[in-house]
Amino acid sequence: MANTDSSIKTARRIFEVLEYFEDVQRPISLKEISTKCDYPTSSAAALLKSMVALGYLFYDSYNRTYMPTMRIAQMGGWLNSGLFGDSAILSLVDFVHQELDELVNISTQSDLHAQYIHCLQTRKRLRFEVKPGDVRPLAISGVGRTLLSGHTDVEIARLLRRINAVCPPEEHMGLDELMKIINGIRRDGYMFSKHIIVEEAGVIAMLLPKRDFGRPLVLGVGGPVSRLEERQDQILACMREGIARFLRD
Amino acid sequence: MANTDSSIKTARRIFEVLEYFEDVQRPISLKEISTKCDYPTSSAAALLKSMVALGYLFYDSYNRTYMPTMRIAQMGGWLNSGLFGDSAILSLVDFVHQELDELVNISTQSDLHAQYIHCLQTRKRLRFEVKPGDVRPLAISGVGRTLLSGHTDVEIARLLRRINAVCPPEEHMGLDELMKIINGIRRDGYMFSKHIIVEEAGVIAMLLPKRDFGRPLVLGVGGPVSRLEERQDQILACMREGIARFLRD
DNA sequence: TGGCCATTTACATATATGTATAAATAATTC
């Protein structure tokens, strides 16, 4: 019963349940949840009852099924509404994904790592699995370095000091070497990283224009290095067009 | 440290945090959460870190603030899109609006309230402003009671108990009195409520036939009571025809 | 009625919470 990751079990399960609902989009029985998510029945019952008591699920006692209430729908709605322009971001991702049919993702800085927060996969056979929540070393990975390029030199130095202090050695980096790369990104407006995290995998990443209160975001197109190299001009053009169309109007 | 309600503590806190974000709509520090929600610092830290690890919040280490990711925004989105994916409902609203030129709306249950999710206004001078997102007391309002009429008596009793427990007094109701009204709706197939929320305003509401897995919806025609009374037969006939034409094929 | 489900209960164990304390970081002062 060891917690494999560092998250509180109940917290993880709440979100697992909500995502399962998002996946199947219909009422679900206690049995189905406990089976699919592999929770003991009694634990699943306690969790779902809690969510009902709090008003986030509705229990249909006739069919013995649970279904999200509108409170769930409302919860994050404000993030989409104009203020943060996040619906524009989603449209951008959709657009690039539609045009290129490659892995398209949005990532942001989460402490000393870059973290994927939204991913659309390619329909092609050869692909690399990435899911929202996955993290990459800030100073090493393509998206991480692209995120860093938006910081001031002072901030970068400070972040790198912390990385070298607390992160495992494979995430360490020399400042001079890093700044050469960072300045390259600032000059080119994008980063093309190859074979860094996963052999044969690469990513073309661009820092998105900053919106108020929004954290800096990076748009990434990922895939096998050979495919990215072949399509590089097309990919860059598409990313630039998407950004111009959805984020600059 | 007794749990006053029957819900799992972590579950309650997850939602409290998300609602606090919804309330203030900006990045929040650990300190602020722990103060406002009255959690011990270390517990709040563990909770927020979990949410970061799971990809639902991101942490800005420079400002030491937390902010929801787009995953939160996406979570309940399907609940909204599902409603309108079914264009039959929209066609129905258009039809009734065209025929009657009155305020026509669709509402649904959102926890312990009815909530308008779609409205078309009349072109007449005398009108009552209602917009999508507005909520009405479930046990008091016409649309709320119409929604309740689709539940079993047991469910109604349970909902009413929660309403009387957590909602302000003006939304409370006696079960016997409510059931008389509910049974009237079930018998007549519609509800005509007058002067309940806004003086001189009324609504004629019908529960729409349930579609698979879609949440129960209510079709409402609203306006000044005098006008609705005058046109009552015409309005009812139009609503019935629209429902027959668009939802029963 | 009896059999077969799904759900609830009981209780030992695992795990999250909360108090106090320490460490780290930021702000202030000289």
Added chain:
DNA sequence: GAATTATTTATACATATATGTAAATGGCCA
């Protein structure tokens, strides 16, 4: 710029609480 103070975050461990196993209850249909 270094030292000091104030603020915020992290750690340790006892306690409270949720989880999980197994057995019991309740509902439904033949």
